[in-house]
Amino acid sequence: MTTSEATTNGDTSRSVSVKDVAAAAGVSVGTVSNVLNRPEKVSPATLEHVQQVIGRLGFVRNDAARQLRAGTNRAIGMVVLDVRNPFFTDIARGVELRLAEHRRPLILGSSDQDAERESTYLDLFEEQRVSGLLITPVGKVLPRLRRLRERGTAVVVVDRRTGSREFSSVAVDDVRGGRLAAQHLLESGRRRIAFIGGPRGLTQIKHRLHAAQEEVDAVDGARLRFVETGTMDADAGRRGAEDLLAGPDRPDAIFAANDLVALGVLQALTLAGVRVPEDVAIIGFDDIDFAASAAIPLSSVRQPRAEMGRAAIDLLLAAIDDPAAQVRDIVLEPELVVRRSTG
Amino acid sequence: MTTSEATTNGDTSRSVSVKDVAAAAGVSVGTVSNVLNRPEKVSPATLEHVQQVIGRLGFVRNDAARQLRAGTNRAIGMVVLDVRNPFFTDIARGVELRLAEHRRPLILGSSDQDAERESTYLDLFEEQRVSGLLITPVGKVLPRLRRLRERGTAVVVVDRRTGSREFSSVAVDDVRGGRLAAQHLLESGRRRIAFIGGPRGLTQIKHRLHAAQEEVDAVDGARLRFVETGTMDADAGRRGAEDLLAGPDRPDAIFAANDLVALGVLQALTLAGVRVPEDVAIIGFDDIDFAASAAIPLSSVRQPRAEMGRAAIDLLLAAIDDPAAQVRDIVLEPELVVRRSTG
DNA sequence: TCTGCGCGTTGAAAGGTTTCAATAGCAGAC
DNA sequence: GTCTGCTATTGAAACCTTTCAACGCGCAGA
Incomplete structure (x- = not known):
């Protein structure tokens, strides 16, 4: 119990506690606590002194004890x-x-x-x-x-x-997001739009899809197709796009449920020799950094993450x-x- | 202190502690602690009983106290x-x-x-x-x-x-990684290789670059150029590649310091109409998921993350x-x- | 019947912080 | 010189768990 021996060399054997600081500074633990938590309640001289001792001893508050108390x-x-x-x-x-x-x-x-x-x-x-x-x-x-x-x-x-x-x-x-994407595609003249993503049950998917559908319905000759996927990653996008390419009536625009899906779509189209955006436009959702860094930079609906x-x-x-x-x-x-x- | 009233409905006013459990189960706190930490020291009957009480009361150990003690x-x-x-x-x-x-x-x-x-x-x-x-x-x-x-x-x-x-x-x-990448490019017939990445001071960069240099030096007519960048993101790759395209003596292969850089490189080349891999091959480092999902799937040196x-x-x-x-x-x-x- | 043994259980101490009622010290008012 | 009122400081209690020496009890062996 070498209480008074607390000197410059941090004898780091056991962790330094408020008690040690109090002893070394010649004040009570209550005061040390006040220095830590309510410095305005402590006289300037004491404050300064205790803070110095804290620095000298390398005291670090033990958060577990604080938590326990709190x-x-x-x-x-x-x-x-x-x-x-x-x-x-x-x-x-x-x-x-x-x-x-x-x-x-x-x-x-x-x-x-x-x-x-x-x-x-x-x-x-x-x-x-x-x-x-x-x-x-x-x-x-x-x-x-x-x-x-x-x-x-x-x-x-x-x-x-x-x-x-x-x-x-x-x-x-999401409703607004779906609307923005669909409007943009329609305004750039696209009419055969596919929405790739899922699963169907996800509220977000429902909202985005439904809003897009409404926009499409408002334009003569425009159609929207839904390609459901189980997950929402690049793989899903790749497969969804491959399916679309294999089938009849190729779309001229793809609205991907998120950017990961969109990246997969872009890959499938690129590898199939489909030109983006000339043959097929792609828009994603989220606007993650990788959307901007894609080989063909991806349009997207930005979520302020x-x-x-x-x-x-x-x-x-x-x-x-x-x-x-x-x-x-x-x-x-x-x-x-x-x-x-x-x- | 309705100790005995601890019934099914958790009266969640104050958190349930070992003490509450002990009281409700009619044992000491020490025993409750043993049930929690050394069940083999407790008689089967007591164990069973205390565990039931714990469940009934919805007791959850307070980690702060445990920490403080430990x-x-x-x-x-x-x-x-x-x-x-x-x-x-x-x-x-x-x-x-x-x-x-x-x-x-x-x-x-x-x-x-x-x-x-x-x-x-x-x-x-x-x-x-x-x-x-x-x-x-x-x-x-x-x-x-x-x-x-x-x-x-x-x-x-x-x-x-x-x-x-x-x-x-x-x-x-990293030395081995740099070697693998360079060897691969050389074996596929590439001779004018550029390494994009930096900063130069990073040990990893040094190792990868140096190993690649050694491999290149071992092949007649092969050259390696270093394009230093301040950071290692897609932007850096994009700018590095643009510089290369603008200059004379376009490389036929680019070794990017990591996949982010590689993605940036891919974008710059794609937008400039340079064909990958026909005109320029690209290899990255890390093999993050996005490398496989790129429009042109990226070769990479995989780090087992x-x-x-x-x-x-x-x-x-x-x-x-x-x-x-x-x-x-x-x-x-x-x-x-x-x-x-x-x- | 007594002793010794082992198992299961007990109860108190320790761990470091914060809080708060109580105290000490001090200046100013009378 | 005494009292009031204020500020700065004190010291102990409380938070909850774990640990461990000590205890009680039943049982086997003497």
Whole structure:
């Protein structure tokens, strides 16, 4: 117990605690805590002195103890749907940036569309007592989310809506997005349009497709075909496009459910010697960076991903600060980005 | 204190603790803890009973308290260099999968090549007392890493080597990778090769370039040109390729420092009407999914990213279990993947 | 019947922070 | 010189889990 021996050389045997700092500075632990958390309550002289001791001893606050006391972890948990789709990593990046401003850690998990993995992460987050949770749900998790909220964890749903108005959410106006894409294709003179993507059951798909259909219906002689796929990756796009090419009545434009699908479509067309955009125009959705970097730069309907992340965190932090805060559904506007692939 | 009233309906006012479980089950907290952590020490009858109570009350272990007691967080921290490059997210994914098997949370931060952000994350991880740290260093962090290790945090360096043999690392044999790419181009008859990428100072670039140079030197009439870029993204590739096209003596093959650069190169060539691979062959590095999905599928030198993540975690967990474990540099083998872009 | 043994269980201590009621110190008012 | 009111500081309690020495009990062996 060499309390007074705390000298310059950090004897790093055991971690330095507030108690050590207090002893070395000749003040009480309460004061040290105040220096850390409410510096304005401490006299300037004491403040300065304690801060110096903290620096000298290399004290680093133990967050576990702080959490224990506070009853909640400062960290935010996030369950991402698919880390391999830059759309989601871009959202995560927005989240992370905003969170860093608040010095809150982000505990990240990716469900990879697997309900079981999703559930495992929810278990983990519950043990961690995270103060907030961001999730793009896969399985039937509403009951779990309710339970989490009852236990004091704020929840915000990302890129989905629960429909039940129970949880705040951040999403993009898919109807508008579908409309923008279809209008653009129609305005550039395309009439035989195919929509590639799926599965059909996904709300987003339904909205985008339905809006596109309405636009197409409003133009004489224009038709829309739906090519359903099980997943929404490049492979799906490739196969969907190959099917279209093999069949009769080749379309003159393809609206892909997202950019990954669009990239697959572009590949299939290129390899088949179909000229883009002369023979077939392609437009994607999301506007991930790879859309702009494609061999034929892809037109796309831009989703403001970083902003989605930011908005989600802002909603979440608001809910954490005031658990009675109102449930809000934030709907962001998509934006048409025209590039080479639609001429 | 309605201890005995703990019934099916979770009165979720305050979180259920071991103490509550103990009271409801009529045993001591020590026994509850044993049920949780050393079930074999508990008599079958008690075990069964306590487990039922745990289920009934919806008890979830408070990890903060556990951490406080243990002195260390079960979580692993990871600082990723650039989340926008799928190469790194793929590694992170491998890490995450392996970690999930051990029920350890992953706290993720991305430095985006910024030394300051990197430093902020190290602060955060220190406060969290993470038990292990995975990092692809940007700034001068060796002193920090040393300090972390002194304080009991295991450290593994990913996709870099420190040179100092102080920290374990996982990386890929870049010399071999550079050799594979160059050999492949030379064997397919290419003689005027350009290497696009940079910055020059990066060890990886040096190794890949140097190995390629050696291969080229071994073949009569073959030449290698180096086009240095500041970053390693699609934009850099695009500009590098444009420069090459504008200059005299157009190459017949381009070896891109990574796949992002290669995609940019492909775009520039396509837009300039240069045929790939007929006029110019392209090979990238990493073999991210987008290489296979490019309009002209890209040949690449595959880095086993998931395996890198797994190996890194295995090293890390070994170091956590036994702090005296030997420092190891794991070097994985790259693999040539031939696709359309090199004919 | 007594001793010794082993198993299962207990209860208290420890871990580091924050909070808050209580205290000390001090200046100004009377 | 005493009292009031204020600010700065104190010290102990609380948060929840894990660990471990100690305890009680039943049973086998003497």
